[in-house]
Amino acid sequence: MKLVVVSAGLSVPSSTRLLADRLAAAVEDRAPVSVRVVELRDLAVEIAHNFTNGFPGRALAAALEAVTEADGLIVVTPVFSASYSGLFKSFFDVLDKDALVGKPVLIAATGGSARHSLVLDHALRPLFSYLRAVVAPTGVYAASEDWGAEGLPERIERAAGELAGLMGAGSPGEGLYGTVPTPSAPEPRGSFAETTGSVAEPAGAHRGPAAAESAAGADGEGAPARDGRGATVSHGFRVVPFEEQLAALRG
Secondary structure (H helix, E strand, O other): OEEEEEEOOOOOOOHHHHHHHHHHHHHHOOOOOEEEEEEHHHHHHHHHHHHHHOOOOHHHHHHHHHHHHOOEEEEEEEEEOOEEOHHHHHHHHHOOOOOOOOOEEEEEEEEOOHHHOOHHHHHHHHHHHHOOOEEOOOOEEEEHHHOOOOOHHHHHHHHHHHHHHHOOOOOOOEEOOEEOOOOOOOOOOOOOHHHHOOEEEEHHHOOOHHHHHHHOOOOOOOOOEEOOOOOEEEOOEEEEOHHHHHHHHHO
């Protein structure tokens, strides 16, 4: 399977690329994938030209083709002005609008403060939902203080497992959060009261000989048994009509 990593980091070295590499390595541990990294900083000029002339350069065309043919994506952006970077957005603006339909995508971002972590759900997730991709439930945000701290490795592992599952790399019966138990046969439904909102009570508990007679099937084989008040008796239970319940409450 083909896994493509899109990194929008600008500096060298880049924390965005570092997070992208760690996510890709975690997916490789779970799935037989070949990884290709697309560094958007190397494509910035061709992306700008594509906007002005409508044609991608050779390197940009190869990157767009790799993303289109990928079985799964990891996309990582630095946070600029509380959102994804302009370079990151521009790359997906020149991508064909149908290229990501149904494609599993793991979203991630880096920033200088934990206050920007909501960028995952307020910017990245809506973008890829609009492009009709299948976004992994867990997004990964790494602030400056997260590197070397507890929590980040666990988020990376969980997100990587979800992406591998979406790419179909899990074993049969394995879902995003582990093995999904085979559902057992549904319990038999109870009386007719479950679908009507009426209350069922033991037929013998109702007063009068007609009730016992009807519970024994006095109306004949194949016909629903009824008591002296016209209520249905099924499987030894009497279904009390709503009107009768209401009258009993008022009395």
